[in-house]
């Protein structure tokens with residue numbers, strides 16, 4: 001994982017107004033940046049929220065990879081996995097979702113998980 005992508009992801013996630021701050025970045029086949037999204041709460045739908053990764057799949061085409069990250073208020077990455085619905089959608093679209101988090105801010109990507 002490129003450190004710039006992780007940094008961008010953290011910055012974006014911090015703009016989420018949810019307690020669980022989640023952001024996703026879409027990359028093309030070449031690894032170029034396509035777009036980003038954060039999770040959000042939909043007030044009208046009980047228990048419903050918009051998943052950042054699903055927003056990307058709705059908004060953009062030509063996505064090959066989605067980088068998914070969750071942070072706390074200090075911007076430290078926390079473990080996250082895409083839900084089963086997003087996983088299924090991504091599979092049907094041929095998109096790989098990569099969850100990323102680390103212990104030391106942006107230095108080490110401890111455990112990228114590929115679904």
Ligand SMILES: [Zn+2]
Nearest residue numbers: 051082083086
């Ligand atoms: Zn989801």
